[in-house]
Amino acid sequence: MSGGVRTEELIRERLEGVRGRIAEALCKSGRGKDEARMLVASKYYSSEQIAALADAGVELLGENKAEDLLRNQETFGNIFDWHFIGHLQSRKAKQVVGRVTLIHSVDSVRLVGELAKRAPEGGVEALLQVNVSGEESKYGVTEEEVESLLWAAAETGKVWVRGFMTLAPLVADPEDVRYVFAKLRTIRDRLRGDWSPHFNLSELSMGMSNDYWVAVEEGATIIRIGRAFLATEMKEGVRS
Numbered sequence: 237m238s239g240g241v242r243t244e245e246l247i248r249e250r251l252e253g254v255r256g257r258i259a260e261a262l263c264k265s266g267r268g269k270d271e272a273r274m275l276v277a278s279k280y281y282s283s284e285q286i287a288a289l290a291d292a293g294v295e296l297l298g299e300n301k302a303e304d305l306l307r308n309q310e311t312f313g314n315i316f317d318w319h320f321i322g323h324l325q326s327r328k329a330k331q332v333v334g335r336v337t338l339i340h341s342v343d344s345v346r347l348v349g350e351l352a353k354r355a356p357e358g359g360v361e362a363l364l365q366v367n368v369s370g371e372e373s374k375y376g377v378t379e380e381e382v383e384s385l386l387w388a389a390a391e392t393g394k395v396w397v398r399g400f401m402t403l404a405p406l407v408a409d410p411e412d413v414r415y416v417f418a419k420l421r422t423i424r425d426r427l428r429g430d431w432s433p434h435f436n437l438s439e440l441s442m443g444m445s446n447d448y449w450v451a452v453e454e455g456a457t458i459i460r461i462g463r464a465f466l467a468t469e470m471k472e473g474v475r476s
Contacts, residue, residue, distance in 0.1 A: 243466075244288045250465040251292050254448070258459070261452035272452045272459060275319060275441075279304060280463045283311055289465065290315050298340070298460055302331035309335060321401075321441075321460060323375050326350040333360055340401045340441050340458075341365045343375050345388045352392035359394040363401040363441055366423065368416045374403050379423055386427070390434045399439030399457070400424055410447035417442050417454035424455075 258272055275296040276289055286297070286308065297312075299305035300322030309318065318336045326347050332339065333354040342348060343365040351360045364385050367376030377385055382400075389395040402420045404413035420442055428437045441458040443451020448459040 243285060244291065247285070247288050247465045248292045251289075251294065254461060254464060257449045258452055261449040265453045265455070267452075272457055275321070275458055275460050276465070277321060277460055277462045278308055280466065283308075285466070286312065296458075299336070302328045305332060305335060319458075330354050337361060338363065338398065338439075341375065342385070342389075342395075342397075343377055345385065348385065348388045348392060348395050352394040355392075355394040359396050361396045361398050362389070363399050363439060364389075364397055365401045365403075366420060368402045368419045368423075369405050369413075371405060376402065379419075382423065382427070386431060386435070397435040397437065399437050399441070401441035404442070404444075404447060404451075406446065410450045413447055414450050414454060417451045417456065421455040 254274060258274060259269060262269060262272055273296055274294075275298045276294050277298045277300065278286060279300045281289065290312070295317055296319065297308070297316040298319045298321035299308065305318065305320065319338045319340060320332050320336045321340045324332060324339060324341050324347060329347065329350040333351060334356050339351070339360065339362040342351070342362045351362065364382060365376040366382060367374050367378060386397060389397050400420055400423065402416060404416040407413055420440060424437055424440060431437055439457045440455050441460065442456045443459040445462045445464040448456070448461065451459055
């Protein structure tokens with residue numbers, strides 16, 4: 237068996253496992269089967285592996301760097317729904333706006349302004365990144381700063397906030413970060429009514445390869461999968 241064929245089989249096998257785990261988490265939390273989408277972070281995959289992901293039915297691809305976005309779009313065109321999931325510097329906004337359907341990592345008034353300046357006629361759809369855990373190594377605004385950023389976006393009339401994103405600490409037991417996902421959902425639910433005239437705040441981007449099922453149980457609508465589809469071994473229950 238060639239290495240390419242084995243890689244394709246491994247990706248399909250892992251993909252089926254992740255989809256099953258998402259379905260279980262949705263059922264456990266009483267949500268509908270289509271209420272959480274799986275995004276694959278492209279930075280872990282070669283072009284050949286990305287092609288295998290497409291063949292296996294992956295539709296949503298997330299890019300961490302503007303340069304990678306440009307390169308992969310040149311290769312794959314509109315095969316995927318493209319999102320930007322990495323930290324976005326204001327000076328790189330012009331390379332991303334108009335090329336993705338959702339930017340997950342808006343975390344400053346300055347970036348909001350740059351996105352508005354570069355926005356096409358229909359505007360830019362974005363998520364606000366919230367640093368729920370308070371880790372200094374992570375980007376994102378605090379809970380107390382969320383509304384000021386919402387106001388900044390609303391005043392542009394061009395940056396449409398669809399919800400929030402957060403990154404949980406990397407831990408051995410995913411249950412140890414359940415509070416992070418629950419907290420982001422609480423923040424969203426608290427603001428949703430007051431902000432409904434401006435934004436629907438329907439999206440929660442949270443959870444990665446090592447904890448995505450916990451995030452789904454707590455309300456994630458987008459989960460971000462990294463290396464999981466290439467792992468030669470997967471811990472029971474962790475699927476990373």
